[in-house]
Amino acid sequence: MTRFSRSELRRELRGVVGLAAPVIVVQLGTMLMGTVDTMMLGRVSEQALAAGALGHAVGTGVIVLGIGILMAMDPLAAQAFGAGDREGMAAQLARGTVLAVLLAVPISLIMAWIGGHLDLLGQKPELQVLAGSYLRWLIPGIAPFLLFWVLRQFLQARSLVRPAVFAIVVANLFNVVADWALIFGHLGLPRLEVKGSAMATSSSRWVLFLALLAAAQPVLRPYWQRVRRAAVTLRGLWQMVKIGFPVAVQVGLEFFVFTTVALMMGNLGARELAAHQIAINLASLSFMVPFGIAGAAATRVGNAIGRGDSQGARLSAAVSLFLGAGVMLLFATLFRLLPASLARLYTIESEVIALAALLIPIAALFQVVDGTQVVGAGILRGAADTRFPAVSAFVGFWLVGLPFGSWLTYGRGMGPQGLWWGLTAGLATVALLLVVRIRIRFRQDLVAVDRV
Numbered sequence: 001m002t003r004f005s006r007s008e009l010r011r012e013l014r015g016v017v018g019l020a021a022p023v024i025v026v027q028l029g030t031m032l033m034g035t036v037d038t039m040m041l042g043r044v045s046e047q048a049l050a051a052g053a054l055g056h057a058v059g060t061g062v063i064v065l066g067i068g069i070l071m072a073m074d075p076l077a078a079q080a081f082g083a084g085d086r087e088g089m090a091a092q093l094a095r096g097t098v099l100a101v102l103l104a105v106p107i108s109l110i111m112a113w114i115g116g117h118l119d120l121l122g123q124k125p126e127l128q129v130l131a132g133s134y135l136r137w138l139i140p141g142i143a144p145f146l147l148f149w150v151l152r153q154f155l156q157a158r159s160l161v162r163p164a165v166f167a168i169v170v171a172n173l174f175n176v177v178a179d180w181a182l183i184f185g186h187l188g189l190p191r192l193e194v195k196g197s198a199m200a201t202s203s204s205r206w207v208l209f210l211a212l213l214a215a216a217q218p219v220l221r222p223y224w225q226r227v228r229r230a231a232v233t234l235r236g237l238w239q240m241v242k243i244g245f246p247v248a249v250q251v252g253l254e255f256f257v258f259t260t261v262a263l264m265m266g267n268l269g270a271r272e273l274a275a276h277q278i279a280i281n282l283a284s285l286s287f288m289v290p291f292g293i294a295g296a297a298a299t300r301v302g303n304a305i306g307r308g309d310s311q312g313a314r315l316s317a318a319v320s321l322f323l324g325a326g327v328m329l330l331f332a333t334l335f336r337l338l339p340a341s342l343a344r345l346y347t348i349e350s351e352v353i354a355l356a357a358l359l360i361p362i363a364a365l366f367q368v369v370d371g372t373q374v375v376g377a378g379i380l381r382g383a384a385d386t387r388f389p390a391v392s393a394f395v396g397f398w399l400v401g402l403p404f405g406s407w408l409t410y411g412r413g414m415g416p417q418g419l420w421w422g423l424t425a426g427l428a429t430v431a432l433l434l435v436v437r438i439r440i441r442f443r444q445d446l447v448a449v450d451r452v
Contacts, residue, residue, distance in 0.1 A: 016320055068247040073096050074295075163216040404426070
């Protein structure tokens with residue numbers, strides 16, 4: 001890539017960190033809801049923890065398909081803002097809102113169907129009933145969660161993230177109380193355990209959306225007033241789908257490989273699934289940091305391309321990549337040094353702790369390549385380059401990671417550790433492909449997408 005001066009690097013680093021920090025808070029806050037669910041269900045029973053883990057994994061794998069399509073807001077809104085096109089920004093806000101409502105329908109139907117057919121996934125009978133109930137009670141929260149994503153991506157394109165931080169704090173406080181009341185039966189409510197966890201999640205997603213809508217009204221109102229009926233056309237919606245669908249494929253391939261691994265863990269046993277859930281939850285928590293950096297990278301790269309500044313886009317890409325990999329090295333060190341202590345935060349079951357402590361050190365290497373690949377995808381998304389990351393995800397996760405992990409687990413008898421080494425190999429492959437793509441793509445002049 002192009003060489004940059006120290007002053008340019010420092011200035012861009014401040015810009016990326018300034019935007020990424022609150023985005024990371026939002027990402028961590030979103031993840032924290034699931035973490036609180038996991039911790040509380042871990043206090044109920046090993047079976048409740050495993051069923052909640054299964055329901056959460058499958059439910060997330062379904063809803064991220066809609067989120068991936070809506071992430072087309074990143075390049076479209078960011079480039080429009082960089083170009084000073086307020087009419088274009090208003091059009092993207094309207095299209096995203098309409099698309100979120102439309103997507104909620106098929107996603108709800110898919111989740112309801114899966115909830116009643118977990119037997120087809122080879123899960124043990126005792127987990128099928130509990131996880132199926134969990135999935136069905138997630139459905140009421142699908143539409144507000146997708147609408148929250150539209151608003152937060154739109155605001156993020158303008159480098160405005162404080163309203164989302166406010167919303168995530170309010171929603172998390174609500175979620176803690178709702179989990180405590182519905183899982184354990186407090187405040188005069190029945191003890192609902194796994195079902196109560198899902199009910200709390202859906203309710204919290206409504207709070208999340210409404211809190212963001214209220215906090216962002218002063219910013220959103222001028223754009224809503226600029227919306228014209230012509231903005232919400234099939235052509236405009238199709239452009240968003242065309243850019244966002246590869247993102248959905250990429251994110252879906254990644255989440256579904258993790259879902260597949262969770263299902264394979266469930267086949268190995270409830271203890272293996274519970275230990276895996278602890279390790280993956282820790283890895284997911286730290287992943288929110290580079291995921292936030294990736295969001296900042298998409299915004300800053302998109303803004304730069306929108307204003308015709310290819311050199312600025314290259315600078316944002318370089319700083320974001322090194323920042324994402326560097327911060328994950330710190331988490332890797334923590335995971336390597338304190339595996340058992342981290343596992344004890346989730347459960348008091350000694351055998352689950354012991355097994356999780358074997359998986360968490362593998363997550364140390366996992367962290368570094370995971371951080372690199374997600375930031376790389378964010379950089380390319382800012383340039384509206386969304387197809388290559390989807391192909392990379394297929395190659396890395398499904399042609400390398402899952403087959404390799406399956407061979408280690410069943411062919412070499414490594415059990416849960418084999419699946420984790422497979423995931424690490426898959427992530428490393430994706431990271432390498434995306435870094436090579438960025439080096440090639442960003443050597444050229446970067447042109448904004450056509451705004452319709």
